Amino acid sequence: MEFFSLFYQLNVYGQDLFYHLKGWDNGMQDFVAANNQFPTIWLVTFFSALLVFVVYYYILNHPRFNKVWHWLITMAVLAIGIFIWSRGLVMSDIAGVSLHPVDPALNVSADNALMFGVYNAVLSAIFFLFFSIVGRFGSKNCKNSPWKSLINRK
Amino acid sequence: MAKLYVFGIGGTGSRTLRALTMMLASGVECKFDTVVPVIIDPDASAADMSRTVDAMTRYMEVRKSLDFNSANENRFFKTEICPIQDMSTFKLTLENTENVTFRDYMKTNQMDAPSKALINMLFSQANLDSDMVVGFKGNPNIGSVVLNQFSTSDAYKAFSNNFEEGDRVFIISSIFGGTGASGFPLLLKTLRNDQTSQHWNYIKNAKIGAVTVLPYFSVEQDDDSGVDSSTFYSKTKSALAYYDRNITGNNSVNALYYIGDSMPATYKNHDGGSEQRNNAHMVELFAALSILKFAATPDNEFGERTQTYEYGIDTNDEDIKQVIFKDLGSETRRLIQKPLTMFLLMNKYMKSSLSSQYKFQPWAKDCGLDENFFTSQYYADLVKFQDAFRVWLQELDDNKRSFKPFDEDRIIPLFDLVNGQKAHKIFWPLHDLFAKNYALMDSFLNTNWPKWNKTATKEQKFMELFYRATDKLTLKKYNF
Numbered sequence: 001m002e003f004f005s006l007f008y009q010l011n012v013y014g015q016d017l018f019y020h021l022k023g024w025d026n027g028m029q030d031f032v033a034a035n036n037q038f039p040t041i042w043l044v045t046f047f048s049a050l051l052v053f054v055v056y057y058y059i060l061n062h063p064r065f066n067k068v069w070h071w072l073i074t075m076a077v078l079a080i081g082i083f084i085w086s087r088g089l090v091m092s093d094i095a096g097v098s099l100h101p102v103d104p105a106l107n108v109s110a111d112n113a114l115m116f117g118v119y120n121a122v123l124s125a126i127f128f129l130f131f132s133i134v135g136r137f138g139s140k141n142c143k144n145s146p147w148k149s150l151i152n153r154k
Numbered sequence: 155m156a157k158l159y160v161f162g163i164g165g166t167g168s169r170t171l172r173a174l175t176m177m178l179a180s181g182v183e184c185k186f187d188t189v190v191p192v193i194i195d196p197d198a199s200a201a202d203m204s205r206t207v208d209a210m211t212r213y214m215e216v217r218k219s220l221d222f223n224s225a226n227e228n229r230f231f232k233t234e235i236c237p238i239q240d241m242s243t244f245k246l247t248l249e250n251t252e253n254v255t256f257r258d259y260m261k262t263n264q265m266d267a268p269s270k271a272l273i274n275m276l277f278s279q280a281n282l283d284s285d286m287v288v289g290f291k292g293n294p295n296i297g298s299v300v301l302n303q304f305s306t307s308d309a310y311k312a313f314s315n316n317f318e319e320g321d322r323v324f325i326i327s328s329i330f331g332g333t334g335a336s337g338f339p340l341l342l343k344t345l346r347n348d349q350t351s352q353h354w355n356y357i358k359n360a361k362i363g364a365v366t367v368l369p370y371f372s373v374e375q376d377d378d379s380g381v382d383s384s385t386f387y388s389k390t391k392s393a394l395a396y397y398d399r400n401i402t403g404n405n406s407v408n409a410l411y412y413i414g415d416s417m418p419a420t421y422k423n424h425d426g427g428s429e430q431r432n433n434a435h436m437v438e439l440f441a442a443l444s445i446l447k448f449a450a451t452p453d454n455e456f457g458e459r460t461q462t463y464e465y466g467i468d469t470n471d472e473d474i475k476q477v478i479f480k481d482l483g484s485e486t487r488r489l490i491q492k493p494l495t496m497f498l499l500m501n502k503y504m505k506s507s508l509s510s511q512y513k514f515q516p517w518a519k520d521c522g523l524d525e526n527f528f529t530s531q532y533y534a535d536l537v538k539f540q541d542a543f544r545v546w547l548q549e550l551d552d553n554k555r556s557f558k559p560f561d562e563d564r565i566i567p568l569f570d571l572v573n574g575q576k577a578h579k580i581f582w583p584l585h586d587l588f589a590k591n592y593a594l595m596d597s598f599l600n601t602n603w604p605k606w607n608k609t610a611t612k613e614q615k616f617m618e619l620f621y622r623a624t625d626k627l628t629l630k631k632y633n634f
Contacts, residue, residue: 061585063596067514140600141585144516154520154606154615 004038007123013115016106017090021116026105035100041089045082045120049127052078057132057139071146075128079121087117156320158186158449159238159313161341163194164333165202166367166441167326169434172206174442175213176546179539180497181229181621182490185449186322188234192309194337196248196300201431207244209542210235215535219613226607226614228621230497238309239316246309248300256296257282294389297336305344305351314351321356324445325364325407329393330386338364339396342406361408361456363448366397368414370437373421383418401460408456411444413437413465417473419554433549436477436557440465443486479559480574491559492634495572496624498547498560499595501540502568503620507592517599517623521615532613566591569631577631598623 005022023035056065056074090113092098102108136143137151162171171191178184191210195203217231237244262273262282273282281296304310325341327334345362348354368390372383397403402410414437421432444463467474469481479491512518512528527533550557561571568591569577580586580594589597599619610618628634 059584060588061583062588062593063511063515063600064589064593066516140602141516141589141597144514144519148519149516152520154517154602154608 002036002038004042005036007042008038008119010119013119014108014112017108017112017116020093020100020102020106020108021090023100024103024106026103037089037100041086041120044085045124046127048082049078049124050131053128053131053135057136057142057145061139061141063141066142066145068146071132071142075125078128079125082124083117083121086120087113090116155187156318156322157188157190158184158445159190159192159317159321159323160445161192161194161323161325162206163325163327163337163341164331165195165197165200165432166328166331166334166438168193168195168200168203168206169432169438170326170365170367170441170445172202172209172546173434173439174445175206175209175235176543177439177442177446177490177493178233178235179213179216179231179543180490180493181232182446182493183229183450184233184446186233188236189445190236190238191244192238192246192313193244194246194248194301194304194341195333197333203245205431205542209539210244212535212539212542216532216539219532219611220617221610221614225605226610226618227625228614228618229493230500230617230621238312240312241309246304246307249303249307254285255282256284256300259300294332294335294393297332298340301333301337301340304341305348310344311351314348314353314357317353317357317360319356321360322449323357323360323362324448325362326367326441326445327364328367329397330369330390334367335389335393338366339400342401346406361448361453362406363409363411363444364401364407365411365413365441365444366393367437367441368412369418370413370415370435371419371421371432402462405458405460407460409448409451409461409463411441411447411463411465413441413444415555417555433553434546435553436550436555439550439557440486443489446489475555477555477557477559478573487634492625492628494559495628495632495634496621497543498562498571499568499624499627500620501543502562502571503592503595504537504540506565507595511592511596515596515600517596517619521619522612523616527612527616568592568595572632575632578633580630595623595627598627601626 005018008018008021011018019031021037021041023032023037024030025032025035052074056071089098090108091110093100093102094108094110094113096102132146136145137149139145143149143151160171160174162168171193174189174191178189193203193206197203213231213235217234220228220231222228222232256277260273262270265273277295284296323345325338327338329335342362342364345357345360348357351357369383369386372386375383397410401407415435419433419435444465447463466483467477467481468483469477474481479487482491509528512523518524544562547560547562551562559573561573564571567577586594586597601623603622607614607618
């Protein structure tokens with residue numbers, strides 16, 4: 001099982017959608033690597049979370065934006081953005097206007113697109129939480145966001 | 155370590171000591187590690203003296219929790235202020251001045267006729283009938299008799315017992331009042347001529363400086379009051395003639411500093427007591443600078459003859475009504491501009507932002523500065539001192555020929571608070587570009603400082619944080 005699709009194994013957004021995103025070609029009855037969208041989806045999700053983390057902790061790094069609800073707002077903004085993008089990607093595949101239209105043999109609907117959007121949004125939030133735990137200690141003003149840092153130079 | 159004994163005589167002495175206390179609290183440099191103030195004032199209830207004693211007492215309370223070893227950079231409250239060892243008070247108490255008239259004090263009823271006649275010739279009936287409960291009411295002739303007692307007082311004995319080689323003495327007095335004008339020459343004569351106290355030889359040979367304050371205020375005309383400001387200049391002339399012969403003329407002091415103001419403020423006419431509460435004046439602030447100047451002068455720069463100094467501000471406008479930092483000479487600005495600004499920034503943050511931010515900011519969480527700390531006696535003492543500092547600044551501003559280096563009540567933009575000084579924008583790091591006003595102060599407080607003393611007490615950490623943050627902030631914002 002290739003690395004990127006490992007993160008999308010949970011069957012909450014439909015098996016057929018999983019097959020589609022992994023590059024199922026009904027004619028060949030196999031997955032085609034060129035049609036595998038998981039690497040792109042994962043990379044966009046991962047680096048978006050990283051960018052938002054860097055912006056929050058090291059660029060904005062604002063002493064009036066370092067409380068737990070500010071952190072939650074930031075995570076929510078990230079998750080909402082990823083949701084919109086992920087659902088839109090699947091919807092354009094369903095509509096057949098993208099590079100990877102859904103094979104008619106696969107049963108992929110708008111509900112699946114919605115659930116995939118939610119799934120990927122949650123994944124982005126998990127990435128953001130991970131970065132927050134391991135990478136915040138150098139942040140001058142936000143190092144104790146969302147909770148008190150264990151590393152204390154004072 | 156050598157000590158600097160500072161005698162503040164009369165109301166001007168008290169108010170100058172108050173100015174000195176405020177400057178030392180803000181970290182203005184004093185070359186002596188320890189300053190020992192002694193207040194000489196027969197008016198036990200004088201409001202100016204009370205305020206000064208309160209300020210110095212609270213200074214001591216705050217300072218006792220701080221540590222000034224090499225690991226710490228903090229200079230707020232760095233100079234030690236303490237009373238003479240073996241004494242619990244800053245005041246030199248005068249005996250037999252309460253509820254007695256001057257006549258009774260001199261025991262004229264026990265004198266023979268020729269002595270009584272001499273007394274009646276030297277002193278007016280009003281002088282003789284004068285009670286001394288609020289001081290000498292602008293009569294140095296009375297003061298020159300009564301103040302003779304301090305060489306035998308307990309405070310002077312304690313001073314002499316604790317005086318060590320290398321210690322110095324500084325005397326603050328006005329030349330136009332009653333207590334200062336009489337007390338300064340008497341005290342000086344005692345210091346140089348006394349051979350009965352324990353360390354008289356050290357005292358006799360010690361470096362002694364003095365500031366004599368010429369008229370800088372007047373009082374409203376009041377026929378019922380013993381104080382008449384129309385006599386201030388004539389008294390000044392007489393006293394200056396006396397000093398020329400008996401102080402600078404015989405080189406009794408190593409350095410004598412003169413200061414006054416040609417545009418005197420007018421105060422309410424109160425003989426003394428709790429109503430004699432004059433607003434702080436910048437002349438007292440500059441007089442206090444003479445103490446620091448004297449302290450910074452090395453021994454080998456004092457010659458055989460008295461060195462005299464006069465203070466002036468750096469402006470062509472003789473009628474200037476409001477003085478700011480830019481109107482001061484470069485040496486004065488270098489000495490006081492940065493420390494006073496730093497201390498005021500700390501004060502404003504504590505008053506306006508601290509209570510809402512300490513629960514969220516890393517600087518407080520990492521140092522364990524929690525509600526227990528901010529409700530502690532130490533913090534309460536610091537806040538009260540800071541309040542007194544703001545009152546002092548406000549009085550300087552309110553006075554005629556005001557000193558208003560700060561727009562103290564400015565809320566935002568916070569860093570426009572130094573009058574005549576434009577604050578620079580900080581562009582790097584980026585987060586300091588986005589943070590404004592008190593948020594920027596938080597950002598500087600949150601800095602991870604190198605060489606941070608992790609084992610320091612919370613009181614020390616708190617002061618250290620604010621010193622370092624305001625130090626860096628004033629450098630970046632004002633370039634001083």
